Amino acid sequence: MEYGEAVSEHKTKHHSMILQQEITLKPKPRGFHLVTAEILGQLPKLPQTGLVNIFTKHTSCGLSINENYDPDVRTDMETIFNRLVPEGRPEYVHTLEGDDDMPAHAKSTLSGVSLTIPITNGRLNLGTWQGIYFCEYRNYGDARKLVVTIVGE
Amino acid sequence: MEYGEAVSEHKTKHHSMILQQEITLKPKPRGFHLVTAEILGQLPKLPQTGLVNIFTKHTSCGLSINENYDPDVRTDMETIFNRLVPEGRPEYVHTLEGDDDMPAHAKSTLSGVSLTIPITNGRLNLGTWQGIYFCEYRNYGDARKLVVTIVGE
Amino acid sequence: MEYGEAVSEHKTKHHSMILQQEITLKPKPRGFHLVTAEILGQLPKLPQTGLVNIFTKHTSCGLSINENYDPDVRTDMETIFNRLVPEGRPEYVHTLEGDDDMPAHAKSTLSGVSLTIPITNGRLNLGTWQGIYFCEYRNYGDARKLVVTIVGE
Numbered sequence: 032m033e034y035g036e037a038v039s040e041h042k043t044k045h046h047s048m049i050l051q052q053e054i055t056l057k058p059k060p061r062g063f064h065l066v067t068a069e070i071l072g073q074l075p076k077l078p079q080t081g082l083v084n085i086f087t088k089h090t091s092c093g094l095s096i097n098e099n100y101d102p103d104v105r106t107d108m109e110t111i112f113n114r115l116v117p118e119g120r121p122e123y124v125h126t127l128e129g130d131d132d133m134p135a136h137a138k139s140t141l142s143g144v145s146l147t148i149p150i151t152n153g154r155l156n157l158g159t160w161q162g163i164y165f166c167e168y169r170n171y172g173d174a175r176k177l178v179v180t181i182v183g184e
Numbered sequence: 185m186e187y188g189e190a191v192s193e194h195k196t197k198h199h200s201m202i203l204q205q206e207i208t209l210k211p212k213p214r215g216f217h218l219v220t221a222e223i224l225g226q227l228p229k230l231p232q233t234g235l236v237n238i239f240t241k242h243t244s245c246g247l248s249i250n251e252n253y254d255p256d257v258r259t260d261m262e263t264i265f266n267r268l269v270p271e272g273r274p275e276y277v278h279t280l281e282g283d284d285d286m287p288a289h290a291k292s293t294l295s296g297v298s299l300t301i302p303i304t305n306g307r308l309n310l311g312t313w314q315g316i317y318f319c320e321y322r323n324y325g326d327a328r329k330l331v332v333t334i335v336g337e
Numbered sequence: 338m339e340y341g342e343a344v345s346e347h348k349t350k351h352h353s354m355i356l357q358q359e360i361t362l363k364p365k366p367r368g369f370h371l372v373t374a375e376i377l378g379q380l381p382k383l384p385q386t387g388l389v390n391i392f393t394k395h396t397s398c399g400l401s402i403n404e405n406y407d408p409d410v411r412t413d414m415e416t417i418f419n420r421l422v423p424e425g426r427p428e429y430v431h432t433l434e435g436d437d438d439m440p441a442h443a444k445s446t447l448s449g450v451s452l453t454i455p456i457t458n459g460r461l462n463l464g465t466w467q468g469i470y471f472c473e474y475r476n477y478g479d480a481r482k483l484v485v486t487i488v489g490e
Contacts (some may be wrong), residue, residue, distance in 0.1 A: 124260055
């Protein structure tokens with residue numbers, strides 16, 4: 032594909048536009064959860080081509096892309112993240128909100144709080160085995176707000 | 185919100201545009217720093233709706249979104265990251281630039297070097313407790329360059 | 338730069354557009370690989386200003402930005418990631434695809450599977466020492482698909 036041609040096409044026919052929407056995920060227990068369907072079910076019709084950014088407005092959970100088939104992967108992710116950032120270490124100073132709180136903040140930085148995913152032919156262009164993980168790092172997470180921003184045409 | 189309607193509106197009234205700007209953060213000591221105000225103070229007026237991408241041009245620091253209230257969280261983040269990637273391990277081979285250098289590169293990959301944040305009603309759409317962290321992983325960081333790219337309308 | 342001026346300019350002369358392309362990286366051995374040239378060689382002419390999102394469609398590899406000069410950094414990154422997520426732990430339950438498989442999924446979440454990089458003056462606006470790393474977390478990775486989405490003007 033030659034970029035000059037794409038430019039011409041865009042100038043005469045298409046301009047990118049932005050669509051934004053705030054959605055909510057139902058409360059979930061601590062762990063890694065496959066939420067592709069829960070998110071897609073709340074989105075408007077996607078544009079043909081573009082990007083979607085999904086951003087969670089919290090500091091003790093995260094978003095990731097990972098394996099969508101075997102739930103054991105999510106179990107092991109929880110095990111691995113707990114080993115990476117153990118609870119109850121005597122050196123922690125931010126401890127008032129519970130043993131799970133400070134590790135939740137650190138895990139949130141490790142996984143990140145947002146995803147940017149390509150849109151192709153009106154669909155999320157995920158690989159065959161990819162799904163969206165919502166990572167609840169608190170023992171008892173509340174409903175969690177996401178801002179979804181779509182840039183597309 | 186129905187996507188077809190949004191399309192019509194965009195075709196007649198709005199097109200997304202891009203604004204880009206390079207900014208500099210003042211030198212900071214090693215650690216996690218809340219820099220929301222320092223970054224916002226250097227940005228132009230934001231568009232009504234869109235995304236901002238903040239990208240640091242260095243390989244031994246990082247950017248993250250995390251808790252904006254209790255400075256103890258930043259202290260514990262430093263403790264946790266030092267435990268995740270300890271200094272002075274005999275197996276490291278990239279050692280010429282100091283004991284803090286190779287761990288700084290690894291931490292940079294763990295946190296990431298860029299953020300993409302939604303803009304809503306002309307403001308960053310961060311959660312109540314969210315702020316932007318600049319993570320200085322070197323003992324003595326210099327001024328750090330950021331590229332800010334805004335896609336909005 | 339004043340935002341109002343930029344708005345006028347955009348309204349009369351430029352609109353952002355989107356270009357998207359799927360590319361393939363050749364199979365690579367396990368480890369961290371500098372792939373800036375391999376990716377750039379497969380991209381169309383970049384727009385003057387914008388963002389490029391690079392997204393890998395797999396769940397056992399990753400993308401990162403890090404040091405482009407000393408190959409020892411890539412060696413140590415592999416050492417550090419293996420220490421962060423060790424293989425063959427008895428607590429893992431997702432084990433059917435080999436000892437390297439579950440750690441590969443976890444490393445993928447730690448580094449992330451996509452990058453968003455600014456484009457300035459028709460080029461990737463990377464720092465002097467920055468390059469794009471492809472992180473192959475499986476012992477024997479296959480060819481890997483990337484979706485590249487460019488938003489620019």
